[in-house]
Amino acid sequence: MFLEIRGVSKKFDNTAWEAVSDIDLTIKEGEFICLVGPSGCGKSTLLNMVAGLEMPTSGEIYLDGQKITAPGADRVMMFQDAALFPWLTVLENVRFGLRIMKKDPAWIEETAMKYLDMVKLSKFAHYRVHELSGGMKQRVSMARALAIDSKILLMDEPFSALDKQTINKLRDEVAQIWERTRKTVIMVTHSVEEAVFFGDRVVTMSAHPGRIRDIIPIELKRPRHIDEIDFITYRKAILEEVRSEVDRSEEEELGKA
Amino acid sequence: MRKKSWEKRKWLGSILFFAVLILLWELLFLLGTRWLGIWKSYAFPEPLGVLRAGLRMAANHSLWYAMAYSGLRAAAGFGLSIVIGVLVSLALGSGTKPMNYLKPFLTGVQTLPSVCWVPFAILWFGLDEKAIIFVVVMGASFSIALSVESAIRNVNPLLVRVARTMGAEGFMLYRRVIIPAGMPAFIAGLRQGWSFAWRALMAGEVMSSTVGLGHSLMMGRDLADINQVMLVMLLIIMLGIFIDRGIISQIETHVLRKRGL
Ligand SMILES: Nc1ncnc2c1ncn2[C@@H]1O[C@H](COP(=O)(O)OP(=O)(O)OP(=O)(O)O)[C@@H](O)[C@H]1O
Ligand SMILES: [Mg+2]
Numbered sequence: 001m002f003l004e005i006r007g008v009s010k011k012f013d014n015t016a017w018e019a020v021s022d023i024d025l026t027i028k029e030g031e032f033i034c035l036v037g038p039s040g041c042g043k044s045t046l047l048n049m050v051a052g053l054e055m056p057t058s059g060e061i062y063l064d065g066q067k068i069t070a071p072g073a074d075r076v077m078m079f080q081d082a083a084l085f086p087w088l089t090v091l092e093n094v095r096f097g098l099r100i101m102k103k104d105p106a107w108i109e110e111t112a113m114k115y116l117d118m119v120k121l122s123k124f125a126h127y128r129v130h131e132l133s134g135g136m137k138q139r140v141s142m143a144r145a146l147a148i149d150s151k152i153l154l155m156d157e158p159f160s161a162l163d164k165q166t167i168n169k170l171r172d173e174v175a176q177i178w179e180r181t182r183k184t185v186i187m188v189t190h191s192v193e194e195a196v197f198f199g200d201r202v203v204t205m206s207a208h209p210g211r212i213r214d215i216i217p218i219e220l221k222r223p224r225h226i227d228e229i230d231f232i233t234y235r236k237a238i239l240e241e242v243r244s245e246v247d248r249s250e251e252e253e254l255g256k257a
Numbered sequence: 258m259r260k261k262s263w264e265k266r267k268w269l270g271s272i273l274f275f276a277v278l279i280l281l282w283e284l285l286f287l288l289g290t291r292w293l294g295i296w297k298s299y300a301f302p303e304p305l306g307v308l309r310a311g312l313r314m315a316a317n318h319s320l321w322y323a324m325a326y327s328g329l330r331a332a333a334g335f336g337l338s339i340v341i342g343v344l345v346s347l348a349l350g351s352g353t354k355p356m357n358y359l360k361p362f363l364t365g366v367q368t369l370p371s372v373c374w375v376p377f378a379i380l381w382f383g384l385d386e387k388a389i390i391f392v393v394v395m396g397a398s399f400s401i402a403l404s405v406e407s408a409i410r411n412v413n414p415l416l417v418r419v420a421r422t423m424g425a426e427g428f429m430l431y432r433r434v435i436i437p438a439g440m441p442a443f444i445a446g447l448r449q450g451w452s453f454a455w456r457a458l459m460a461g462e463v464m465s466s467t468v469g470l471g472h473s474l475m476m477g478r479d480l481a482d483i484n485q486v487m488l489v490m491l492l493i494i495m496l497g498i499f500i501d502r503g504i505i506s507q508i509e510t511h512v513l514r515k516r517g518l
Contacts, residue, residue: 051422073424083419086516087437097423100433130517148423 021209042210334393342401371396396457404446
């Protein structure tokens with residue numbers, strides 16, 4: 001298996017329960033995995049552990065047979081905030097990871113432009129970050145992540161800071177890019193619709209402690225359309241599951257207070 | 258275009274302001290000394306007298322020497338303060354136990370007016386260049402250290418996380434992310450450090466007896482020449498502002514403009 005999460009738990013010092021508890025998950029190369037679940041169920045924490053930004057309290061994660069002990073360019077991560085470097089231009093942002101790898105400058109230039117083109121921003125190569133809209137920023141962030149050609153791409157709610165129209169447009173573009181690159185992706189999202197739209201499998205989680213509740217393979221052909229009857233069926237089923245989880249975790253939280 | 262003409266107006270405005278100020282000063286001088294006779298003319302500076310003192314000091318070159326020596330000392334002292342400040346800030350940011358105590362200690366030392374270091378410096382080094390540079394370094398480097406440390410601490414952690422997942426670690430992380438991200442705060446810290454350094458330098462020069470602006474100030478006192486004293490004070494203000502506005506804040510504007518700030 002490509003990515004193996006084996007019995008991973010994470011407990012933060014200031015909480016009584018495990019933020020992430022005993023997670024087992026294996027992911028094949030080229031798979032698109034979506035993580036959904038109530039707020040606070042440990043989605044970000046799990047993703048951070050795959051990125052190597054956070055260490056599990058127990059259990060291990062392996063990528064391509066290698067145990068994950070630190071962050072690395074083979075597991076690039078995108079966040080809800082585009083987190084572009086404001087002192088660099090758009091192009092320089094996209095070159096960032098490639099320059100860290102100390103590749104040949106001409107190749108870097110060419111590759112960065114290629115990915116800027118992929119997110120339809122080559123015209124804005126020399127713009128400064130503050131001159132971009134929110135959606136454009138997130139696109140640059142995507143180009144910057146893709147340019148590194150990591151083994152796996154981690155996305156933590158990459159669209160949730162954007163407006164509905166921008167989200168729809170960006171989703172279609174990301175789906176197209178993914179079909180072309182077939183990169184292994186783990187995407188955290190709070191939108192079930194998004195999960196069904198992208199996921200080869202949708203992993204639902206429950207909170208306190210953060211556990212995997214269910215793993216649902218989405219057997220829909222691509223490109224997917226959110227108004228197809230099968231799509232809606234999937235969406236409803238998963239939504240119900242997630243909703244019951246949200247209710248349960250809210251009740252728990254109220255009970256605790 | 259419009260911005261240009263507005264800037265021109267601002268310039269004209271400030272020239273006019275200072276012209277009126279100098280005129281009022283001259284009138285005040287005439288009123289107090291000639292017309293009412295309540296002030297002794299040697300105890301009250303006058304714009305024309307300041308100009309005469311300036312021409313005299315320029316002619317016998319003492320003005321240029323004083324400015325050059327003070328400038329060199331300022332450059333050496335401020336430069337050394339930056340180097341020491343950055344090194345101390347790295348130690349402060351290392352997160353080791355003793356450093357947690359060093360920071361409040363430095364904040365405390367920083368409240369000591371730099372003139373208070375002069376007697377210490379003279380006992381330590383004697384009355385020479387080293388003593389003055391020492392006073393400057395004690396006056397400026399801790400302020401720089403504290404502001405660099407806070408510049409690093411306040412770097413957006415998200416940028417650091419993003420960079421780390423793209424493979425940046427250690428020195429690379431500093432060079433490509435932490436230093437550029439902290440640059441605006443670093444420059445703001447330098448501005449403050451400069452004002453400390455310049456004040457400390459003057460304190461040191463006034464107390465010692467080597468050529469420099471501070472010393473020219475004391476010479477003016479010894480000669481009972483209030484116009485020379487006034488002239489040197491004005492020069493000290495102008496040079497201090499020139500470095501701040503003319504150099505450091507130009508760099509700051511450049512850095513901030515890039516980020517649309
Ligand atoms: N650095 C941290 N220190 C302490 N507790 C943390 C930390 N990060 C997360 N937690 C806790 O771990 C739990 C899971 O948090 P996490 O951010 O992974 O949730 P999430 O599923 O991503 O939620 P959301 O959908 O709101 O982003 C929460 O209870 C949170 O309070
Ligand atoms: Mg989260």
